[in-house]
Amino acid sequence: MIQSIDARFDKIRREREEAPKEIEKLKEDFDFFKKAMEQDLSNLEELKKERRKGERELEEIELKFGKSKLKLDEVKSNKEYQAVLKEIEELKELTFQKEEVVIKWMEDIEIQEKEGAINDLRGQESQKEYKNKEKEFSQRTIELDKEVRSLNEKRLQLSQKVDKDLLSKYDTLRMNLKVQVVAPVIDAVCQGCHLGIPPQRYNELMKGGSPQSCPNCNRIIYWEDDRES
Ligand SMILES: [Zn+2]
Structure with missing residues (x-):
């Protein structure tokens, strides 16, 4: 189910x-x-x-x-x-x-x-x-x-x-x-649902390009460099 x-x-x-x-x-x-x-x-x-x-x-x-x-x-x-x-x-x-x-x-x-x-x-x-x-x-x-x-x-x-x-x-x-529709991804973890993003998708996200959504919560995600925060 x-x-x-x-x-x-x-x-x-x-x-x-x-x-x-x-x-x-x-x-x-x-x-x-x-x-x-x-x-x-x-x-x-x-x-x-x-x-x-x-x-x-x-x-x-x-x-x-x-x-x-x-x-x-x-x-x-x-x-x-x-x-x-x-x-x-x-x-x-x-x-x-x-x-x-x-x-x-x-x-x-x-x-x-x-x-x-x-x-x-x-x-x-x-x-x-x-x-x-x-x-x-x-x-x-x-x-x-x-x-x-x-x-x-x-x-x-x-x-x-x-x-x-x-x-x-x-x-x-x-x-x-869910209230929040957009969430940052820090260190391969979606900050909306706190679940991990699969490596391949995470790589694509870091490269930029087409918009991605979190496979777990469907929020629109963007990459945030964890070294800056
Ligand atoms: Zn998520």
Whole structure:
């Protein structure tokens, strides 16, 4: 039955319209995780910079501390001695404070690394899902193209057996259901029905010349260079 073949055409068309949307959705998810991973890395970089800064400050304090200790041997009065002791006490306190700060940065780094690892894992899973779906669809496309070719042949055979007037009326009716009459063909795929154009017809289309129509949806088709879009 021509009608059942056409119903199958419609179903194939819907599948070929829906799958790219699903793929697009998965890609958006993956992009989201990719951004999160990039953000994690830059956060980590920032935290490490702060830690290094704290460590450098600690080293400077350490140097001052050493100098003050040397001064203790050179002092001449008790008053001077007390002053240097006070200086040393202050440096000790400062060291303690700075060490606390550095430890805080190290803890933050550890937390950030854990969060980053979780996002990494999610991102990898998301990428896998997206790539798998894409691969699956490209394999499915080959199957569908094959099915469309065989359906086209069947339809042609059947159409030779039915009443020409009746068939033309039916085809017109079917065509009228579609709003868009003209469709571009990108990379051998009709953008009206998203089905593949047979290679020979596609070659003719690229060469130009006489107007062509899509063997699947009957829309008038024209070639659009996919490298430009
Ligand atoms: Zn088409």
